[in-house]
Amino acid sequence: MNASLLTTMVERLDVAPRTPLYSFLDRHGKEVDSADCEEIVRRAAGTAEFLRTAGVGPGDPVLLIFPPDGLEFVASFFGCMLVGAIAVPVASPDPRYLDRELPKLRHVVEDSGARVALTHAKYRALTRLASVANRVRGRGNPGWPELSWLLANRIKRAGATVAAAALARAANTFGPDDIVYLQYTSGSTSAPKGVVVRHRNLVHNLELIARNTRVDDTSVLVGWVPLFHDMGLAGGILNAMYTGARCVAFSPMTFLAAPRLWLEAIDRYRGTHIAGPNFGYDYVLRGADRDDGTLDLSSLRATLQGGEPMLPATMDRVEAELTRMRFDPASFCNVYGMAEAVLFVCGQVGRKPTLLRADRAVLDRDGVIAPPAPDAPVVTLVGSGVPDAELGVTVIAVDPVTRRPRPPGAVGELWVSSPSVSSGYWGRTDEENAAVFAARPATREDDGRRFLRTGDLGVVSDDGEVFICGRLKDLIIIGGRNIHPQDLEAAVVAADPILRPGNAVAFGVRVDGVERVMVAAEVRRKHLQSREPIPFDRAVSAIRAAVAAHCGVQCHEVLLMKPDSLPKTTSGKLRRGECRQRWADGSLRSSALSGQQRTPATVESIGDAEQSAEYVLRLLQTEVAAMLQSTGPDDVPVDLPLRDLGLDSLGLMDLARRIEDRTGARVPPASVGDGSTLRAVATSVVREFALAPSAPGEAAGLVTSESNAGDVPFSAGQTVALQRGQWDWWNRAVMLDVRRRLAPEQLRRAASALVARHEALRLRFRRADDRFVQRYGDIEGSFAVESVTVHGSDALLPLLNEQHRRLSVENGPVLRLLLVETGSGQRLFITVNHLVMDGITLGILVDDLDRLCQPEEHGLPRTSARFEEFSRWMNDFGNADATADLDFWREQLAVPPPAAYDSRAHPDIMMKDLAFARQHLGPDETRALRTVRMGGPGGSRAPIATTLLAALLRTAQRRWRCGRLVIELFSSGRQTAVHGLDLSRTVGDMHCTFPLAFEDSASQSPEETVTAVAERLTRVPSAGMSFDALTLLADDPNVRNRLLNAPAPTLGFNFQGEAPTQSAGGLFSLRESPLGDLWDPEGRVRQPPLYLECSIVGGTTRIGWEYLPQQLNWSGAEIDEWKATFADELAGLVHRATHR
Structure with a gap:
C-alpha cells in the first residue's frame, strides 16, 4: 500500500491519465459532467492555488458545500489535499428550510473551526436570496455562520504540466499522518462529531474495500449516496481514484424523485458495484414495479448493503422483483462499517450473507443466540462477513459493563481493531478519544491492541462472522x-x-x-x-x-x-x-x-373571547380531556359530578391549578369539590371575572392625552418609515421567556393598561388627499392578546409570522402579544409596528408590562413627556431654530465620496436588494473594548460606541484609500438639553440621522483616532436632530433641496446601546427572536449603501452589516475583507490599550 492517496494519484496520472473516472447524471439520466484523472488533477491544482491565494494553508479546515453533487466537489476535495488543507464535507442547508438546516451547519463550523467554505455561485446566490426572503417573511436573519465564501466556479484549471508538478510536490510533502478530511458522523444517536481521517487510515480502508468487495480498474460504481457521506465519498469518489474504477453518480434528490434511474444507469453503464442502505433497496423497487423487462442487471458483481441492518424480507423482495432483469442474487453482500473506521470494517463479495435464526425470547432474556424452540418467536440476523485478519482487522463482542469479551454466539458491544480506525474525534481531548478509540478489553493478557468502541450490539459466530443486532443506546x-x-x-x-x-x-x-x-x-x-x-x-x-x-x-x-x-x-x-x-x-x-389522544384541541385565549359561561365551559372541557387522556373535549360531560368523571382528590387539585393558570381566576375550593359539575365550575369562573377590577389603569397612575382630537404631526423617524411603502409590513418583534407563570387574562389586563399609559400605541395611520395623517384610536382596538399551546419550533414559526401579518397601522392593532405554552414553560412574543416605536421603546414596553403584570402595580415609574409633544416640537424646530445649523450640515456634505464608489447621489434602496453579514465579539473581547481610553494612558475611558466608530472609520479609509470621509450617524432624539423634554420613558419613534465628516486617520495612532472621533461628536449641533428636522420636516423646499441635492453618505453607523437580558422586575428574560424585523421587499429606504449596526446583548457585541453590492461595485468577497479589516482595527485598539 502507498503512504498516501496522493502517491496513488501520481501513479494513476502516470498510468491512465485519460481513462474516464467520474460521470455525473442529471435528473433525466443525462450525463452532464465527466472527467478523467488528468482533468481532475488539473482542476485540483487550480483549486489548491486558489485556496493558497485566499490564505488557506496546511492544516486549515475548509468546508465543502456543493449541492447537487458534481465535479466541483471532487476537484475541491482533491484541491484541499494538494494544499494540505483539511476538507470538511457537509450537507448543504436547503435554502427553503433554513430554520431547520442551519443549526446543523453552525454546529460543524463551530466544532471544526472552519473559516472558509468552498461552494459554487448558484448555491451562494440561493443562500443570499433565502436570507433576504427570511427577513421579508418575518423570520429575521437566518443566522449563517461566519465564513469566507469562495466560489469554485471561478477557479481556473491549471495546465497539465503545472498540475502534475503540483501533485508530485504534494505527494512528497504530505505523508501518512497528515489529515485528509473530517468526516462528520450522521448523528443517529448523538450530535455529529468530526472523525479525523489521515492518509494512513484512508489508504488502508480503500485497500480493504478493494480486496473484500473485488473492486479494480474494470469496475463501474453506480450510486446516489451523497458525496459528503462516508459511503459516497470513500466508497465512491476516493474508491474510484484508488482502484481506477469508473464512478457514475447522481443526486439523492434525483433518486427520490426517480428511483428507476438507478436501475437504468446500471444497465446503460454496465455497472458492476452498487451500494446503499436497506431503505434504498426498498425504495428502488418502486421503480422496478413499472419495468417492462428491457433492463439488464447481469453486469452486477456486488450489491452492497450497509449503513443499517439488512432485513431478510428486503433481500427476498429484491431477488423476487429484479430476477426478471437478470439480477444475480449471489451478488448480495451485507457489509459492516462506520465513519470512525473511514467506512468499511468487514463483508465479502461472493459470500452470500448468512442468515442466523435465533429464539427471540432467549436473545432478549439471556443475550445469546439459541436455536428457536418449536412455535417460539424467531429473530433472523443477517451476517456481515468475516473481518480481514490479513489486513489487521479484528472484531470482538464485549460486555459493555465488565469490558470482558463475550463467547461466540453471545451478544455484546462490538469492538473493532483496524489500521483504518481513526485516532479520534476532532477537537476532543486525548482522554475522551482514548475512551472510544483506544479501549482495552479486560483480559489477562494484553497483546497491545487497542479497540474502537462502536456502540453497536452484535454477535461474533464461531467462524468469526459478524452479526449486527442494533445500537447499544437504542435498546x-x-x-x-x-x-x-x-x-x-x-x-x-x-x-x-x-x-x-x-x-x-x-x-x-x-x-x-x-x-x-x-x-x-x-x-x-x-x-x-x-x-x-x-x-x-x-x-x-x-x-x-x-x-x-x-x-x-x-x-x-x-x-x-x-x-x-x-x-x-x-x-x-x-x-x-x-x-x-x-x-x-x-x-x-x-x-x-x-393517535394524539394526549393532546386535546387548543382553545384561544380567554382574553380574546367574551367571558361567557359557554366559553369557559369549553375551556374546562379541554383541560379535563387532557387530564383524562380523552380523544377530545366533546367527550367530557358537563353535568356529571367531577368524581364520576374519574377525577380523584389529586385530580381535583390539578384542575383548580389549571383553571387559575388558564384564566387567572382563583376559584373557591368548594367549587371544584367532587360533587361539583363542570357547568357549576364555569359559573364560578365567570363570577370571578365579574368581580375583577374593570379599570386597571386607575391603579397604575396612567397619564392620558389632554386632547386626542385632530391630526398628530409626524416625527422625522416616522416620515422616513412612511417612505418605505406598505408600512404595515415594517414591524419589530421580540421573544421573551416568562419566568413566573402568566394567565392570559392577567396579560390582557396588563396590555390594556400599557396602551392606556402610552398614547403612541393608539395611533392610526391613513392616506388623506395624497398625504399621510396619524390620529388616535381607541384603547381596545390598539392591541391584541392571544394564547396558544405548541410543541416544537416548527409549530411556532407559522404562528409568529401570523402575528406580523395581523398588525394594521390603519385600523389597529399596532401591538400584538402572543403567550405561548411550550413543554418547557411559557414564552411571550411581542410584535410592534415601527411607526410607533424605536430601538429604546421596546425596553420601555417590556419593563412596564413586567410591572403591570404584578399583583400590585404601584411600582410603575412615572411617565415622561408624551410622544405628541416631541413630534410637535420637532416640526416647529425644523421651521425655525434648526436653520441656524444649515451651514454646518452643508459643510459636512461638501466632502466628496470615496473614489471607489459611484460619486452620484445614490437613489433610494429597495429592501430586496440589500445583503447582510454578521460579526460577533464574545464577552472577553467586549470587556477589552471597555479598556480603550481617550487622550492617552491617563485619559478617560472611551464609550464603546466611540471605539467601534473609530475602528469603522479607520477600516473605511484603509479599504477605500480615501482621506476625509462622511459617515451617517444616529441620534436617539431624547436629549433633554436640546428640546427641554424628558423622554426617558416615552414610547414612540424619535430617532434621527445626520451626516458627520471625519478627518483622515492615516497618520494617527489608534488612540488618536478614538480621541479625534470623540471630540468630533461633541461639536455636533443640536445632537444631530436639526439635520432631519431640516431635510424631512421643514416647510421650505429650498432648505431641503440645499441639503438633499448633495451626494449622500456612503457609510452609516448605528450603535443601539446595551440591551438588558431581563426586565426590571425579573418577570421576562430576553430570548433571541426567530423573526426580528420584517419589511416589505418592494419598499424603499434612503440609507447609505454600506451600513453597520452594533449592540451589546448579554455581555457580547453583535455587529450587523447591511450593504448594497451593486452600488458599491462589489462582486462578493469584499464584505469578508471589510469584516477582517474591522476586526484587525478593533484588535489594534484593544492591544494598544492593554499593552501600554
Missing part, C-alpha cells in the same frame, strides 16, 4: 428483557398496508418511572392523497397487536405520521434518539396525523 429494556427496536419496527410496518416500509420507529420512554414502548409510523403518501377515509383506528390497533404478538409487551402510545416527518440522518437512518427527545417535548405528537 428497550422492559422487565429485564432487551428488546431490539429494529425487530419491532419490522413488525410494525407489516401490520397494516397503509404504513410505509422502513419508516417506523420504536423506542423506550420512561412513564412514571417505568420503561414503556413508544411507536411512531409514517403513512404512505398515496393514502393521504386518496379521497377514501384513512383507517387510522384500524392501523393503530394492528400496530398494537403486532407489537404485543412480537415481544409480549403493550405499546404506551402509537402515533401515525405524515410521510418524511420522522427525523432521519443525512444517510436516511431513523434518529431514534431525536424521536425520543421530540416525544418528550411534545413536538413529535403535535405533528402526528392521529
Whole structure:
C-alpha cells in the first residue's frame, strides 16, 4: 500500500491519465459532467492555488458545500489535499428550510473551526436570496455562520504540466499522518462529531474495500449516496481514484424523485458495484414495479448493503422483483462499517450473507443466540462477513459493563481493531478519544491492541462472522428483557398496508418511572392523497397487536405520521434518539396525523373571547380531556359530578391549578369539590371575572392625552418609515421567556393598561388627499392578546409570522402579544409596528408590562413627556431654530465620496436588494473594548460606541484609500438639553440621522483616532436632530433641496446601546427572536449603501452589516475583507490599550 492517496494519484496520472473516472447524471439520466484523472488533477491544482491565494494553508479546515453533487466537489476535495488543507464535507442547508438546516451547519463550523467554505455561485446566490426572503417573511436573519465564501466556479484549471508538478510536490510533502478530511458522523444517536481521517487510515480502508468487495480498474460504481457521506465519498469518489474504477453518480434528490434511474444507469453503464442502505433497496423497487423487462442487471458483481441492518424480507423482495432483469442474487453482500473506521470494517463479495435464526425470547432474556424452540418467536440476523485478519482487522463482542469479551454466539458491544480506525474525534481531548478509540478489553493478557468502541450490539459466530443486532443506546429494556427496536419496527410496518416500509420507529420512554414502548409510523403518501377515509383506528390497533404478538409487551402510545416527518440522518437512518427527545417535548405528537389522544384541541385565549359561561365551559372541557387522556373535549360531560368523571382528590387539585393558570381566576375550593359539575365550575369562573377590577389603569397612575382630537404631526423617524411603502409590513418583534407563570387574562389586563399609559400605541395611520395623517384610536382596538399551546419550533414559526401579518397601522392593532405554552414553560412574543416605536421603546414596553403584570402595580415609574409633544416640537424646530445649523450640515456634505464608489447621489434602496453579514465579539473581547481610553494612558475611558466608530472609520479609509470621509450617524432624539423634554420613558419613534465628516486617520495612532472621533461628536449641533428636522420636516423646499441635492453618505453607523437580558422586575428574560424585523421587499429606504449596526446583548457585541453590492461595485468577497479589516482595527485598539 502507498503512504498516501496522493502517491496513488501520481501513479494513476502516470498510468491512465485519460481513462474516464467520474460521470455525473442529471435528473433525466443525462450525463452532464465527466472527467478523467488528468482533468481532475488539473482542476485540483487550480483549486489548491486558489485556496493558497485566499490564505488557506496546511492544516486549515475548509468546508465543502456543493449541492447537487458534481465535479466541483471532487476537484475541491482533491484541491484541499494538494494544499494540505483539511476538507470538511457537509450537507448543504436547503435554502427553503433554513430554520431547520442551519443549526446543523453552525454546529460543524463551530466544532471544526472552519473559516472558509468552498461552494459554487448558484448555491451562494440561493443562500443570499433565502436570507433576504427570511427577513421579508418575518423570520429575521437566518443566522449563517461566519465564513469566507469562495466560489469554485471561478477557479481556473491549471495546465497539465503545472498540475502534475503540483501533485508530485504534494505527494512528497504530505505523508501518512497528515489529515485528509473530517468526516462528520450522521448523528443517529448523538450530535455529529468530526472523525479525523489521515492518509494512513484512508489508504488502508480503500485497500480493504478493494480486496473484500473485488473492486479494480474494470469496475463501474453506480450510486446516489451523497458525496459528503462516508459511503459516497470513500466508497465512491476516493474508491474510484484508488482502484481506477469508473464512478457514475447522481443526486439523492434525483433518486427520490426517480428511483428507476438507478436501475437504468446500471444497465446503460454496465455497472458492476452498487451500494446503499436497506431503505434504498426498498425504495428502488418502486421503480422496478413499472419495468417492462428491457433492463439488464447481469453486469452486477456486488450489491452492497450497509449503513443499517439488512432485513431478510428486503433481500427476498429484491431477488423476487429484479430476477426478471437478470439480477444475480449471489451478488448480495451485507457489509459492516462506520465513519470512525473511514467506512468499511468487514463483508465479502461472493459470500452470500448468512442468515442466523435465533429464539427471540432467549436473545432478549439471556443475550445469546439459541436455536428457536418449536412455535417460539424467531429473530433472523443477517451476517456481515468475516473481518480481514490479513489486513489487521479484528472484531470482538464485549460486555459493555465488565469490558470482558463475550463467547461466540453471545451478544455484546462490538469492538473493532483496524489500521483504518481513526485516532479520534476532532477537537476532543486525548482522554475522551482514548475512551472510544483506544479501549482495552479486560483480559489477562494484553497483546497491545487497542479497540474502537462502536456502540453497536452484535454477535461474533464461531467462524468469526459478524452479526449486527442494533445500537447499544437504542435498546428497550422492559422487565429485564432487551428488546431490539429494529425487530419491532419490522413488525410494525407489516401490520397494516397503509404504513410505509422502513419508516417506523420504536423506542423506550420512561412513564412514571417505568420503561414503556413508544411507536411512531409514517403513512404512505398515496393514502393521504386518496379521497377514501384513512383507517387510522384500524392501523393503530394492528400496530398494537403486532407489537404485543412480537415481544409480549403493550405499546404506551402509537402515533401515525405524515410521510418524511420522522427525523432521519443525512444517510436516511431513523434518529431514534431525536424521536425520543421530540416525544418528550411534545413536538413529535403535535405533528402526528392521529393517535394524539394526549393532546386535546387548543382553545384561544380567554382574553380574546367574551367571558361567557359557554366559553369557559369549553375551556374546562379541554383541560379535563387532557387530564383524562380523552380523544377530545366533546367527550367530557358537563353535568356529571367531577368524581364520576374519574377525577380523584389529586385530580381535583390539578384542575383548580389549571383553571387559575388558564384564566387567572382563583376559584373557591368548594367549587371544584367532587360533587361539583363542570357547568357549576364555569359559573364560578365567570363570577370571578365579574368581580375583577374593570379599570386597571386607575391603579397604575396612567397619564392620558389632554386632547386626542385632530391630526398628530409626524416625527422625522416616522416620515422616513412612511417612505418605505406598505408600512404595515415594517414591524419589530421580540421573544421573551416568562419566568413566573402568566394567565392570559392577567396579560390582557396588563396590555390594556400599557396602551392606556402610552398614547403612541393608539395611533392610526391613513392616506388623506395624497398625504399621510396619524390620529388616535381607541384603547381596545390598539392591541391584541392571544394564547396558544405548541410543541416544537416548527409549530411556532407559522404562528409568529401570523402575528406580523395581523398588525394594521390603519385600523389597529399596532401591538400584538402572543403567550405561548411550550413543554418547557411559557414564552411571550411581542410584535410592534415601527411607526410607533424605536430601538429604546421596546425596553420601555417590556419593563412596564413586567410591572403591570404584578399583583400590585404601584411600582410603575412615572411617565415622561408624551410622544405628541416631541413630534410637535420637532416640526416647529425644523421651521425655525434648526436653520441656524444649515451651514454646518452643508459643510459636512461638501466632502466628496470615496473614489471607489459611484460619486452620484445614490437613489433610494429597495429592501430586496440589500445583503447582510454578521460579526460577533464574545464577552472577553467586549470587556477589552471597555479598556480603550481617550487622550492617552491617563485619559478617560472611551464609550464603546466611540471605539467601534473609530475602528469603522479607520477600516473605511484603509479599504477605500480615501482621506476625509462622511459617515451617517444616529441620534436617539431624547436629549433633554436640546428640546427641554424628558423622554426617558416615552414610547414612540424619535430617532434621527445626520451626516458627520471625519478627518483622515492615516497618520494617527489608534488612540488618536478614538480621541479625534470623540471630540468630533461633541461639536455636533443640536445632537444631530436639526439635520432631519431640516431635510424631512421643514416647510421650505429650498432648505431641503440645499441639503438633499448633495451626494449622500456612503457609510452609516448605528450603535443601539446595551440591551438588558431581563426586565426590571425579573418577570421576562430576553430570548433571541426567530423573526426580528420584517419589511416589505418592494419598499424603499434612503440609507447609505454600506451600513453597520452594533449592540451589546448579554455581555457580547453583535455587529450587523447591511450593504448594497451593486452600488458599491462589489462582486462578493469584499464584505469578508471589510469584516477582517474591522476586526484587525478593533484588535489594534484593544492591544494598544492593554499593552501600554
